[in-house]
Amino acid sequence: MQFYKERILNAAQLKRLSEHKYSCSSASLLDAWLQPWWCWLVSKTPLWLAPNLITILGLIINIVTTLILVWYSPDARQDPPRWTCALCALGVFVYQSLDAIDGKQARRTGSQSPLGELFDHGCDSISTVFIALGACIAVKLGEYPTWMFFQCFCAMTLFYCAHWQAYVTGTLKMGRIDVTEAQYTIICIHLISATLGADVWATQVGSFEMRYSLGGAALLGAVMTLGSLGAAIVAGGVGKNGSTVAVSCLLLLHVAWELYTPQTAQTINNCIIKRYIVDGRAKPLAFWNFV
Incomplete structure (x- = not known):
């Protein structure tokens, strides 16, 4: 059944879409260590399991575990039960693992496609919001709304700039310290809160509370990552379809x-x-007409 009378994409756009090839390069420190785990995990994944289903399952698990944390601390100022932080750490780990193998499953089953890439990155954009929010709740950053906004803003900005760089260069490039390192850092934050309690982040270290380390890490990561992304965006110049930095x-x-x-x-x-x-x-x- 056809729900839309007019074709959304014309013939030229469909041709470009069919010619699109996913390109990604990674210098991530953790990726090399985690590849054996990811390869083992995908080898145990049934061939009938669609890559997009793997993607959405990871997203749902991440959203549900974060919403449980939000339920107990809706303003990020209350001390959440320790088990909710442990559950959130597990949710991020499961999401990260499934997100790492959905592409492998697509290549394994010969079902990779540009729309699958779009779906994967679209789910990532949603998950980024919940991962950043969960980290803020785990350290009770709601007591400092400005820092909480800054933390979430950094996560959104870095995600956008990474794909902006891919848009103008044609390749999604991961640095030495990138998304995998950030996700595992947040897993560690949840585990610390689960073990010692969220109040541990209020411990004074000199004249600063430990929770400021989250904002400091976000600032340091933003500076390092945005620097490399900015250089790639400017040096990339023009993308495959004439996508200049100015036009984007x-x-x-x-x-x-x-x-x-x-x-x-x-x-x-x-x-x-x-x-x-x-x-x-x-x-x-x-x-x-961006395709």
């Missing part, structure tokens, strides 16, 4: 402002079209 910035502005000022959105859209015309890399395109 305008795309972001267009999406951000479209809901509020349609006139501004149209102006930005015109700038995008002019950019394509001036650079001569592609025919004029509206902002939604």
